[in-house]
Amino acid sequence: MLSRTADHLFWMARYTERAENTARMLDANYQMSLLPQSDEYAELGWRAMLSISELSGVYAAAHQGMKSHDVIEFMSRDLANPSSIVSCLRAARENARAVRGSITTELWETLNTTWLDCQRLLLDGILERDPYEFFEWVKFRSHLSRGVQLGTMVKDDAFYFMRLGTFIERADNTARILDVKFEMLEQRADTSAQSLDYYHWAAVLRSVSGFEVYRKVYRDVITPERVAGLLILNGDWPRSLAASMTEVGQIVERVTNGRSEATSRLAAQLSAELRSARVGDILAGGLHAYLVDFLARVNDLASRVSRDFLVPIAAETEAGAATQSQSQTRAAA
Template identity: 80%
Template sequence: MLSRTADHLFWMARYTERAENTARMLDANHQLSLLPQSDEFAKQGWRAMLSISELSGAYEAEHGGWTSRDVIEFMSRDRNNLSSIVSCLRAARENARAVRGSITTELWETINTTWLECQKLLADGILRRDPSEFFEWVKFRSHLFRGVQLGTMVRDEAFYFMRLGTFIERSDNTARILDVKFEMREQFGTPGGTQSLDYYHWTALLRSVSGFEVYRKVYRDVITPERVAGLLILFADWPRSLAASLDEVRDVLGRVRNARSAQTERMAQQLFDDVRRGRIGDILDAGLHAYLTEFLARINDLASGISRDFLVPLAPQEPEAVAA
């Protein structure tokens, strides 16, 4: 497959997954902001989300204060923000349009319709009326994208480069979502000082990654931060965990390998092995933030290796080079 075609397919899937995960982070913070808590704690939640997404500077350049409405607008519809939902969906569509001959008609129509409906929903004022409705819509359209992909695409290189983009992005974003919430807990403790509010915060985190019912099925017990971290990092049978995402990445790399990719395959295998061998107690004792910071650096190196071996090399000014 031509590297430019592989590049478009990889980023089409990655941008779609990024839009979904941005919606998940926004929805979790929005739901938490509705709970009884101090204004400062609520503001810190939005600051932390933008910080872990490396967007604090861009936000502060446009806005004078930290309000939920401003952050939601910036992360949802600001076209100057290349990581906003609308920017990601537009980029996914442009990449899909460039390779229409390599994807099915059904998949193209799904992506194109998503872009058109997104513009209509935002123009109709859905963010002012009910932000959570918009975030659920984004998640649904991303699920539909993957469903149509699985149901209509031949299992060839085009299919596998889409899978590769999806799971590189998912592992990155799952780590960021987890890091934001644990950093808030370490800095400010339980909001309001009550266990009931702590429960709602961890429940919101689990729901943001579609993990609440999975948690109940696996643990059948009270929600604790340690078990939440264990689920999101180590539980390989759940498709949104770091372990599961890396398992998919290493499998796909084995299917699309070329003469240059041996080192990148070894990087993926080593990262997967290190995650699977981890024990949540040891990870927390050493510091979850440090663990996730190292993980994000390594997944970024892995994405760079994939770009070097298979795709069009990333230019420093391109958004994906910043957020990969």
């Protein structure tokens, strides 16, 4: 497969997954904002939302204060924000259009219709009327595109590069959600917010479709340790780090070429470490340090994938706008 074609397919899938993840985070924060709580704690939630995507600096440059309406607008339809839902859906559609001959008609129509309907819904005022309805719609359209992909695509290189983009993006996002939410609990000063712990972790689980799974696995009270165990190590749950990296490792092995030996080795190493890790050891060594190291290694893996299989210059251009402010914010932190 041509590197440029693989590059478009990879980023098409990443942007689709990113739009869904952004909708999930906004939905969780919106639901939390409706609960009785102090203004400080509510604001902390929205700051954490921006911190997950490392867009705090970009937001602060354009907005005064931390109002829920402004954050939802910024993360939903602000085209100046390359990680907003609208920006991601547009980028996914444009990447799909560039490789129209490499995907099925059904998949192209799904992505194109998603982009067109998104504009119509926003013009109709769905964000002002019912943000929850819009977030659910975005999640549904992402599910639909993956279902169409699985149901109509031949399992060739095109299919595998789409799956590779999906699971690298998913692993990155799950790690960020977990890291920021744990840090948010440690930083809060409002001791009365302790009573919101259950709702906090329930919102975290729902943001990754893990609430019902948690109940099925543990059948007990929600604790931060078990949430971390589910999101990091449960290989049977498709949104965990372990499951995502297992998929990445298998896909990289399938598309390997003469210069990707180090990339395959790194993917296999990450997957093996997650399969053998214990949540107690992770927490004892510091969850934040563990997740920061994991994110660095996943970003390194994504860079290696770009170098070995894709179009490095094009990949950097696609990712640059979304990661420039992220890198500066993380470096400052």
